[in-house]
Amino acid sequence: MYIWYIFSMEVTITQFRKELFSLVSQAMDGAEVWIKHKGGRVKLMPEKPVTDRFSRATPMRILNPPNVDINDPAFKAQWLAEMEAEWTKDWDRDFGSAITGEGEEQKNGSGS
Numbered sequence: 001m002y003i004w005y006i007f008s009m010e011v012t013i014t015q016f017r018k019e020l021f022s023l024v025s026q027a028m029d030g031a032e033v034w035i036k037h038k039g040g041r042v043k044l045m046p047e048k049p050v051t052d053r054f055s056r057a058t059p060m061r062i063l064n065p066p067n068v069d070i071n072d073p074a075f076k077a078q079w080l081a082e083m084e085a086e087w088t089k090d091w092d093r094d095f096g097s098a099i100t101g102e103g104e105e106q107k108n109g110s111g112s
Contacts, residue, residue, distance in 0.1 A: 008031070008032035008033075008034070009023075009026075009031065009032070009033055009034065010034040010035075010036060010041070011023065011033070011034070011035055011036070012035075012036050012037075013035055013036065013037040016035045023044065024044065027044045027045055027046060028046050032045070033045075
């Protein structure tokens with residue numbers, strides 16, 4: 001169960017002018033901001049309803065084949081080997097082969 005607290009504040013027009021940007025930011029974050037001016041009140045609120053950051057996130061779709069047991073040692077070994085091959089490929093692309101040291105020659109500019 002979640003409990004939402006709505007923070008409400010009332011400021012004078014002079015205080016609103018002094019703290020314009022911070023009060024607008026607070027209103028955009030969901031706080032109620034009321035401005036008093038000449039005996040009346042004005043409510044500062046965003047055009048669209050306030051949503052939290054996580055509500056805009058799109059869930060990542062992960063597809064696992066139904067006939068694969070992810071706890072199977074053979075599957076884990078194959079998966080690890082595939083990941084290491086990809087890491088090695090990325091490393092070689094960015095830094096040269098770690099085994100032969102050909103990346104050092106390219107970085108130093110002394111390649112033949």
